[in-house]
Amino acid sequence: METDAPLVRVEGLGKTFGTGEAAVPALADVTLQVAAGEVVGLRGPSGSGKSTLLNIIACILEPSAGRLRLGGETVWDGAYRVADLRRLRRERIGFIFQFHNLLPFLTAVDNVALAMTLLGTELAAARARARALLDYLQVGRRAEAMPARLSGGEAQRVAIARALANRPRVILADEPTAALDSERARVVMDLLRQVAQDQQAAILVVTHDEKIFDRFDRMIALRDGRIEAAG
Numbered sequence: 001m002e003t004d005a006p007l008v009r010v011e012g013l014g015k016t017f018g019t020g021e022a023a024v025p026a027l028a029d030v031t032l033q034v035a036a037g038e039v040v041g042l043r044g045p046s047g048s049g050k051s052t053l054l055n056i057i058a059c060i061l062e063p064s065a066g067r068l069r070l071g072g073e074t075v076w077d078g079a080y081r082v083a084d085l086r087r088l089r090r091e092r093i094g095f096i097f098q099f100h101n102l103l104p105f106l107t108a109v110d111n112v113a114l115a116m117t118l119l120g121t122e123l124a125a126a127r128a129r130a131r132a133l134l135d136y137l138q139v140g141r142r143a144e145a146m147p148a149r150l151s152g153g154e155a156q157r158v159a160i161a162r163a164l165a166n167r168p169r170v171i172l173a174d175e176p177t178a179a180l181d182s183e184r185a186r187v188v189m190d191l192l193r194q195v196a197q198d199q200q201a202a203i204l205v206v207t208h209d210e211k212i213f214d215r216f217d218r219m220i221a222l223r224d225g226r227i228e229a230a231g
């Protein structure tokens with residue numbers, strides 16, 4: 001692995017859903033990269049391929065063409081080149097959804113700890129780190145709360161703590177501020193910027209949310225599955 005390679009690199013990526021008459025092209029010839037410490041926004045009209053691209057980078061969805069490299073390692077070029085995809089996802093990628101997707105029957109701290117125990121961390125150590133992460137995200141005092149008792153902004157910060165649990169270098173977020181008001185959206189974005197700096201992570205955020213456009217180092221726009229403008 002090259003150590004100075006961008007953490008995310010996508011080359012000539014394509015994705016078509018279905019085949020023959022029913023084929024739906026979703027992405028064509030998408031090339032982009034995100035470096036350590038960078039927070040990049042991905043925008044575009046509905047159906048332009050944003051979620052498809054994010055899911056491909058997260059190794060949740062298989063591409064149809066091109067190449068995906070993470071941290072200099074080829075992950076997909078015609079086929080997956082990684083033996084254990086589930087492990088790669090859990091160890092190297094943090095995913096933040098539009099709605100927090102916390103497990104309703106676990107407390108905030110245990111939602112975060114679970115991500116670590118699934119990878120073999122002992123429960124006490126996982127809980128200790130989960131508490132530290134909740135403090136870092138300024139929701140430490142809500143550690144023992146059940147998700148239903150959290151406000152939207154608190155729940156989203158717990159979800160970010162969960163995404164950070166295993167210290168992933170690549171963090172992907174699909175409209176993380178869509179359910180938040182402007183002030184809370186800015187708090188969440190500022191926390192993500194801090195994470196990018198502190199952990200030297202590469203962060204890619206799908207967003208329609210114009211009130212946070214100024215929080216990105218750069219925006220990439222998609223239209224009809226192609227990159228329209230970068231800058």
Ligand SMILES: Nc1ncnc2c1ncn2[C@@H]1O[C@H](COP(=O)(O)OP(=O)(O)OP(=O)(O)O)[C@@H](O)[C@H]1O
Pocket residue numbers: 017018024025026044045046047048049050051052053
């Ligand atoms: N599982 C699927 N099967 C068939 N077509 C799909 C599937 N998922 C997405 N598509 C199509 O791929 C294209 C891109 O969809 P995608 O969800 O990536 O867009 P998006 O930019 O994220 O949209 P939105 O902003 O509405 O979430 C659309 O034409 C969509 O209908």
